[in-house]
Amino acid sequence: MHRSDFPILAREVYGKPLVYLDNAATTQKPRAVVDAIAAEYYNTNANVHRGVHFLSQQATELHEAARERVRRFIHAAETAEIVFTRGTTESLNLVAYSYGEAFLKSGDEVILSVMEHHSNIVPWQMLRERKGIVLRVIPMDDDGNLDLEAYERLFSPRTRLVCVAHVSNVLGTVNPIARLCAIAHSHGAHFLADGAQSVPHFAVDVQALGVDFLTFSGHKMYGPTGIGVLYGRRELLEKMPPYQGGGEMIKRVSFEKTTYEDLPYKFEAGTPDYVGSNALAAAIDYIEGIRRDVISAHERELLHYATEQMLQIPGLHIYGRAAEKDAVISFNIEGIHHLDLGTLLDRLGIAIRTGHHCAQPLMDRCGTEGMARASFALYNTREEVDTFVEALQRVRRMF
Numbered sequence: 552m553h554r555s556d557f558p559i560l561a562r563e564v565y566g567k568p569l570v571y572l573d574n575a576a577t578t579q580k581p582r583a584v585v586d587a588i589a590a591e592y593y594n595t596n597a598n599v600h601r602g603v604h605f606l607s608q609q610a611t612e613l614h615e616a617a618r619e620r621v622r623r624f625i626h627a628a629e630t631a632e633i634v635f636t637r638g639t640t641e642s643l644n645l646v647a648y649s650y651g652e653a654f655l656k657s658g659d660e661v662i663l664s665v666m667e668h669h670s671n672i673v674p675w676q677m678l679r680e681r682k683g684i685v686l687r688v689i690p691m692d693d694d695g696n697l698d699l700e701a702y703e704r705l706f707s708p709r710t711r712l713v714c715v716a717h718v719s720n721v722l723g724t725v726n727p728i729a730r731l732c733a734i735a736h737s738h739g740a741h742f743l744a745d746g747a748q749s750v751p752h753f754a755v756d757v758q759a760l761g762v763d764f765l766t767f768s769g770h771k772m773y774g775p776t777g778i779g780v781l782y783g784r785r786e787l788l789e790k791m792p793p794y795q796g797g798g799e800m801i802k803r804v805s806f807e808k809t810t811y812e813d814l815p816y817k818f819e820a821g822t823p824d825y826v827g828s829n830a831l832a833a834a835i836d837y838i839e840g841i842r843r844d845v846i847s848a849h850e851r852e853l854l855h856y857a858t859e860q861m862l863q864i865p866g867l868h869i870y871g872r873a874a875e876k877d878a879v880i881s882f883n884i885e886g887i888h889h890l891d892l893g894t895l896l897d898r899l900g901i902a903i904r905t906g907h908h909c910a911q912p913l914m915d916r917c918g919t920e921g922m923a924r925a926s927f928a929l930y931n932t933r934e935e936v937d938t939f940v941e942a943l944q945r946v947r948r949m950f
């Protein structure tokens with residue numbers, strides 16, 4: 552589907568056609584996105600928000616139009632709730648730091664899940680070091696479903712915030728965010744969904760889900776690297792202090808006292824990645840041009856097809872068998888180290904990811920040091936799945 556929009560997919564690796572199955576790490580970029588980057592540098596480049604001159608105003612308009620584009624994409628109530636960051640990791644660090652300053656005291660509790668990416672663990676541990684907060688962890692069953700009864704039991708009068716991945720980057724589990732969020736709210740806690748692996752794949756509506764925060768990265772959704780989003784409800788963002796200081800985020804500076812800009816600029820110190828924001832808007836246009844339900848149906852079809860084929864391979868174990876699962880398959884083959892598997896597939900032109908996938912606590916839970924992972928995007932095909940599965944069989948025969 553739409554493969555010719557992605558020039559890189561036509562290249563060869565070691566003389567073999569590239570089969571790119573590392574999309575959960577980052578997706579390839581369509582011409583529309585690369586063209587948007589080039590066009591801005593060629594035609595419109597100027598620093599935003601500061602200039603009275605024509606180019607600066609045009610660049611500012613593009614940057615703010617991108618914010619509105621993102622708002623509509625995730626159905627936020629207003630653009631003041633859309634903060635541009637470097638990506639999911641920075642968005643999560645921003646919340647940990649700033650929400651932590653505003654709302655958390657020693658002994659307050661934050662709930663995470665066992666399947667979180669390190670980006671949604673380490674910032675909270677750093678906050679624990681600074682403030683003495685307590686972290687609680689939602690367990691899961693062997694299929695990769697979060698244990699909702701155990702989740703309910705984790706709440707106490709000190710629970711302030713719950714932070715859970717919408718989709719696990721390892722297991723592919725689509726967590727029941729609306730339900731988890733409603734439970735958090737019924738206990739008076741706020742809720743953050745890490746949307747790094749959901750926003751690229753299906754429609755995410757922050758108001759329908761009810762979340763207080765949502766984080767995601769441009770580069771995982773056909774957009775450029777270095778730009779991401781933090782959505783936060785105005786009421787909370789208003790109460791949270793700035794995360795970094797500098798230009799753009801101030802109203803008035805004197806050596807005695809500085810006043811801060813309104814939302815969302817309070818959280819955007821320094822020259823923003825205005826080329827990235829505009830290219831992210833191009834990526835969103837691209838996705839919506841194809842339609843998210845069409846992309847999602849295609850990827851789910853590949854997921855089921857690949858799962859069926861892979862389960863025919865003796866000794867192959869798939870991690871994550873949740874009923875609600877997105878386009879990620881993590882696996883190991885008995886007797887073959889995942890790194891060897893990845894290296895041999897690479898020689899056949901097939902790019903997959905191997906290792907701990909930035910989720911070591913989850914690796915511990917699954918009783919393994921690492922896994923191989925194939926992950927799908929809109930441009931992958933059944934023929935690529937066939938090539939991949941044949942390669943797995945070939946590697947298995949070699950061992």
Ligand code: PLP
Nearest residue numbers: 638639640668670716720747768
């Ligand atoms: N959260 C999840 C679920 C992820 O899959 C990733 C990236 O793999 C991240 C957070 C971090 O995203 P980034 O590296 O773009 O900041």
